[in-house]
Structures are given as structure tokens and as C-alpha cells.
Amino acid sequence: MNFELDIVQISKVIKDPLDNGNNVFVVKAVNILDMGESEKMWTLLKTLAEGGCRYMIIDMEGLEFIDSAGIGILINVAKILRGVKGDIVMTNVSSRIENIFNPIKLNRFIKIFSSIDESIKHFKMC
């Protein structure tokens, strides 16, 4: 299973390139995020969060299926990142996936943006 990972720097003025307050990690979710596949996603996101990543964008463009295990991972990573004054947002959520998020009101806990550029703008204001 492959994940795609981008780094976007939100400011042109760089004091320290390793200062992760300046780096936004964009993780592209895989097409299925259920109990069997979610362990790898959890390992990846936890390693990034423990390694000093503060701002994370989950790109859900290719996501077709998510269950409670996948949602639990998003919530757990959000808790870790908010503990270090970071944040996690989601982009490109399809309407079918958004229908799953609505009953548990996940969009109140994790912000959803329509494009990556908009979420970068959000992090720039942080």
C-alpha cells in the first residue's frame, strides 16, 4: 500500500528549515481505510506526529471507503497534533464520505476544506 507525501512551506522567509512550524505535510489517503488497512495509516501518521510534524493535511480525493477504525485514527492524530499546538485538516472530501461524517459531527472537530490551497491559507493564519 502506497501513501503519497508532499511538503509545502507556508512562508518564504525561512529561519530554520527544520522548524516544522513552517512545513505542512500533505498525506494522500488510500482508497480504502478500514480495519485491515488502517494499521499502516496509523503507523505513518503517528511516526510523523512523533517526529515533530505539526501541520497536516489529509487529502481524501481517492478515498472510497472509511469505517470507524479509520475515523478513530483521524481523531487520535488530531489529539496528538493539538497537544503540540498543531492542527490537522481534511480536503477534497467527497459527498458520500461527508455523509458518514455528518451523524458523528466530525466536521466540528476536524475542519474540512475544499482544496489544498485553501487549507494552506488556513495554516498560514495560524
Next chain:
Amino acid sequence: MLLLQPRVKLERRWAVLIMITAVEMMMPEGVKEGEIDFDDVICTVTPEKKLSIDLAQGFWIILKTFVDGGCRKLLVNMENVSFLDSAGIGTLINIMKLIRHRGGDLALTGVAQDLIQILDMVNFRKFIKVFDTVDQAVKFFSDMQLK
């Protein structure tokens, strides 16, 4: 007349540095949620197209985040890389130093033939293992015991 500039172009200026890598986690045994046993995790990073001076910094940030997060078995798959310069080689050597200091190891796989000539020029293969296939590298990592 009102002339609207395409907004994407303006916003792209923030994206000074973009680095795309495919990351694959391989785990021989299942990992429970919560604590992760990094003895079982082999992290494969696949850089795109080239490892040159403008992308080496992003590559360094990604790999350093992985090592800081606890990853100890790092495999760099070079099958998509066709261009490598001194900054790229320096990044690989620096990350090797960092990961060996913490008791893990770094290996390369899928290196193209013309890149091997460059690597041999700096005696690279004497201190970093280069494997032909991913399977050989996975076998090397699964036999390795973390200190």
C-alpha cells in the same frame, strides 16, 4: 475592465518546495494501536524523478521526521530517480549517520546503472548497502535485530 488574475498562480508562490514521495509501510506482524514496535516496521520511501539540490532539503525533512518519530529500518527505493547530485548523496549520507547513531540502518534499492557509476566514484557502496530488488532488502531488514 476588471481583469481577474488566476488565483492558483498567486497561491502557488507559497509552495516554494514540493516533494512527492510514496511511503510504504511493511509489517511482518500486525501492529496494535497505541504503542508501535518499530522492529517490525520497514519504511520504504520512493522519491520522484530526481534528488537534486532543490529537492534535497524536502527529502531531508521527510526522512528526519521519520527517524525522529522512531523509524529504524529505512529503505530508499530509487527506481524512479534518474538524476542524483552531490546534495542528494550528502542527504543520504547524513540520514545514514543519524539512523546508525540511533541503532537502525538505511539501505538503497532499485538504483539505475548510471547512478551506480556515480555512487562508486565516491565509494558509496562500501558503507551503505545497495540491493538489486526490494525482496532482498526486506530479507536483510527482517534478519536485522535492533540494538
